Amino acid sequence: MLEEIPNLLGCDLYYDSAGVAIKEYRSDIETYSRTTENIRAEILEDGSVTEEIICMIWLLRESGCMHDFFSRNELEKVNTRMNELYQSVLLAKVLFPIQIHHGIEIAIKQFLHMKKRFVKTAVGSTINFFFPMLERSQAVFIETEAWFSNSNKRLNDVISRLESYGHKVKVLEKGPISTIKIDNLVYEAVPHVVYMRVPIQGVRLLPKRPI
Numbered sequence: 001m002l003e004e005i006p007n008l009l010g011c012d013l014y015y016d017s018a019g020v021a022i023k024e025y026r027s028d029i030e031t032y033s034r035t036t037e038n039i040r041a042e043i044l045e046d047g048s049v050t051e052e053i054i055c056m057i058w059l060l061r062e063s064g065c066m067h068d069f070f071s072r073n074e075l076e077k078v079n080t081r082m083n084e085l086y087q088s089v090l091l092a093k094v095l096f097p098i099q100i101h102h103g104i105e106i107a108i109k110q111f112l113h114m115k116k117r118f119v120k121t122a123v124g125s126t127i128n129f130f131f132p133m134l135e136r137s138q139a140v141f142i143e144t145e146a147w148f149s150n151s152n153k154r155l156n157d158v159i160s161r162l163e164s165y166g167h168k169v170k171v172l173e174k175g176p177i178s179t180i181k182i183d184n185l186v187y188e189a190v191p192h193v194v195y196m197r198v199p200i201q202g203v204r205l206l207p208k209r210p211i
Helices: 013-018 029-044 051-063 072-088 090-095 104-115 151-164
Strands: 002-006 023-027 140-143 169-173 178-182 185-195 199-207
Touching (some): 013 140, 029 072, 051 072, 072 090, 140 185, 151 185
Antiparallel strands (some): 140 199, 185 199
16 A cells, blocks of 8 residues: 655755655555545544544544645534544544654644644644654745746646656646646645756745645
8 A cells, every 4th residue: 555755855956956865655546535535524524433534533633644634624623523522432532632743743743833723622632733844745846947938848847857756746737836736645836936046947846735
């Protein structure tokens, strides 16, 4: 179900030019989509929740991945559901208080909690959790040979770079700001200029989370 691929940050101008190799795991795309859609359906819709989904929602909370699958408004619903499960399901009562993160992760979590709190109950208090130092939300910059007047050529340059690193890319929407799916996550490709000794044109990949 997992394969090792270069981390998306390895495509960034600074990491690529420095020859820094960063690895990550990619889940089987069909299995990933089926599993995450099932989690969303059981948590956001009324009805019973299986023990498997209770375990999965806890793992999402502890790995800081809630924002990849739920919008800010949906997180309130998730928080409510987790609290209901904690009150009524023995597995949730035992599992949800367990926190497996520690060290610098807790420091980052506390810093983010000072900035904004999404959730209010004890079992949901870690939904707005930490973000790993090298993780999905990094705004990766990919330099391109195409000028901004040619958005299709610019997008093709970006796709070529990503595919050369072993990433699977699917274009969801073309335009001045394109939307692309890289492996299992969706990003917006935003035109951007980095000013060094000379201006370097390219695209900034921004994670597109649920609205």
